[in-house]
Amino acid sequence: MPHVPDDPAPVPLSHRVPDLGALELLLSVARHGSLGRAAKELGISQPAASGRVRTMERQLGVALLDRSPRGSTLTDAGALVTDWARRIVEAAEAFDAGAQALRDRRDSRLRVAASMTIAEYLLPGWLIALRAERPGTAVSLLAGNSEQVARRLLLGEADLGFVEGLTTPDGLDGTVVAHDRLVVVVAPVHPWARRRTPLTPRELAATPLILRERGSGTRQVLHAALAAHGGLAEPLLELSSTTAVKGAAESGAGPCVLSELALGEELSARRLVPVHLAGVRLRRQLRAVWPTGHRPAGPARDLLTLTAGGI
Numbered sequence: 001m002p003h004v005p006d007d008p009a010p011v012p013l014s015h016r017v018p019d020l021g022a023l024e025l026l027l028s029v030a031r032h033g034s035l036g037r038a039a040k041e042l043g044i045s046q047p048a049a050s051g052r053v054r055t056m057e058r059q060l061g062v063a064l065l066d067r068s069p070r071g072s073t074l075t076d077a078g079a080l081v082t083d084w085a086r087r088i089v090e091a092a093e094a095f096d097a098g099a100q101a102l103r104d105r106r107d108s109r110l111r112v113a114a115s116m117t118i119a120e121y122l123l124p125g126w127l128i129a130l131r132a133e134r135p136g137t138a139v140s141l142l143a144g145n146s147e148q149v150a151r152r153l154l155l156g157e158a159d160l161g162f163v164e165g166l167t168t169p170d171g172l173d174g175t176v177v178a179h180d181r182l183v184v185v186v187a188p189v190h191p192w193a194r195r196r197t198p199l200t201p202r203e204l205a206a207t208p209l210i211l212r213e214r215g216s217g218t219r220q221v222l223h224a225a226l227a228a229h230g231g232l233a234e235p236l237l238e239l240s241s242t243t244a245v246k247g248a249a250e251s252g253a254g255p256c257v258l259s260e261l262a263l264g265e266e267l268s269a270r271r272l273v274p275v276h277l278a279g280v281r282l283r284r285q286l287r288a289v290w291p292t293g294h295r296p297a298g299p300a301r302d303l304l305t306l307t308a309g310g311i
Contacts, residue, residue, distance in 0.1 A: 018056045020092055023085040025052055026064065030082045034071045110139045110299040113158035115217050116242050118286055119143035121261040122178065123162065129306045130299065137299045147215035153291055160300040161289045164217025164259075166224055174289035177307035181260045182221060182282035185272040187252040198278035201229040208236035210248045210256040218242075221284045222257050229280070246272065257282065 018026075028038035039049035057064050064078035074082060110130075114123055119141060127139055142152060149161040150169035161172070168174040184199060186192045192199065205226040212219050223232055236254045239245050242262050249256040250271050266272040288304055290296050296304055 016059045016061070018059055018085075020089065022052050022056045023089055025049060026056065026078070026082055026085050027089060029053070029065065029072055030074055030079075033073065035065070035067070110137055110160070110303065111142070111158045112139060112160050112162070112303070113142040113144065113149040113152040114162040115146045115149055115164045116143055116212075117164055117180070117218070117259045117262055118162040120242065121259075122286070126303060126306045130303050133302060133306075134299055139299075145213060145215040146217040146220065150289070153289060159290075160296055160303060163287050163289055164284060165220045165287075166217075166284065168287060168289060171292055172289040173292050173295075174287040175304075176285045177288050177304075178286040180284050180286055182218060182257050182284065183260050183263055184255060184257050184275040184277050185249060185263060185266070186255045186275055187250055188270060188273050189252050190255065190273075192255060192275045193273040195275070198276045200278060201226055201280040204255075204257075204277060205230040206233055207255060208233050210237045210239065210245050210254050211235040212242070212245060213238055213240045217284065218257065218259060221282065225280050225282055 025038055025042060025044075028041050029035055032038050032041070035049050035053070036046050039046045042049070044052075053065060060077075060081065062077040062081075063075050064081060065072045066075055112123065112127075120143075123141065127141070130137070130139070142149075142158060144152075146163040146165040146169070149158070149163050150172060152158040153161045154171050162177070163169065163174075164180070184192075184204065209232070211222075211232070226232055237245075237248055239248065242258060245256050245258060246262070246266060248254070250266065255275070263272060263274075267274060288296075288307060290300070295301075
């Protein structure tokens with residue numbers, strides 16, 4: 001069987017190839033017949049233009065211009081190089097236009113995935129501010145738990161995510177944008193609403209609670225905080241939204257543990273009552289996250305700068 005040679009290794013671009021700026025200068029000299037007018041067109045000094053041409057001549061090893069008091073004319077080699085330069089610059093301009101079109105397409109939309117608390121209580125303000133800066137960007141928001149947010153980012157279904165868990169999920173980079181505190185709350189008719197002593201971690205761990213579903217950042221933080229005190233008891237109810245958890249607690253079904261951000265209205269109206277918990281801190285960091293190695297760009301980067309942390 002005949003041997004098929006491997007593809008040759010790519011040859012690095014020669015150091016003798018001038019840069020685009022030098023080629024643009026040469027084209028301008030060809031148009032104007034003057035190094036001075038070419039320098040003025042490109043916004044550089046005449047000495048700088050002369051130095052650039054000399055450098056290009058040294059790189060190529062040929063003379064490009066004949067200089068005289070009447071101006072600068074191309075040598076035969078200069079005319080040939082100018083023809084090549086024109087094609088290179090036109091290709092570069094087409095490349096630049098294509099890259100700009102890609103940026104415009106990227107900047108025309110922003111897909112955000114966020115865990116429930118951040119989606120409901122923090123993102124609306126950030127998105128209003130982003131709208132003022134980028135009125136032409138269409139934003140879509142996908143709300144779910146922290147595991148769902150991570151999955152969407154890794155599948156390429158979102159450009160930027162916000163999570164509430166203990167750590168940055170695997171496969172993602174992130175930055176802390178806010179802090180949050182979890183609060184134990186009950187309906188005013190619940191016995192805990194009238195207790196005079198703080199609730200202990202072991203009591204909380206042993207009590208069936210109204211909980212968010214597995215995978216939620218709130219549940220992850222609560223599980224970790226109570227792991228040393230017996231772990232979470234079997235849930236009284238397991239619900240998929242913060243609103244549903246609050247509603248069940250308000251009805252008197254049982255205690256729940258939720259973000260302080262989500263409880264302002266209920267606590268103010270005393271539809272729910274906070275229960276002091278001693279011996280454990282239920283604090284957490286809220287993070288912006290994105291796929292590892294792919295720093296946010298365009299609207300995603302702008303949204304990050306509007307958060308408390310930014311990058």
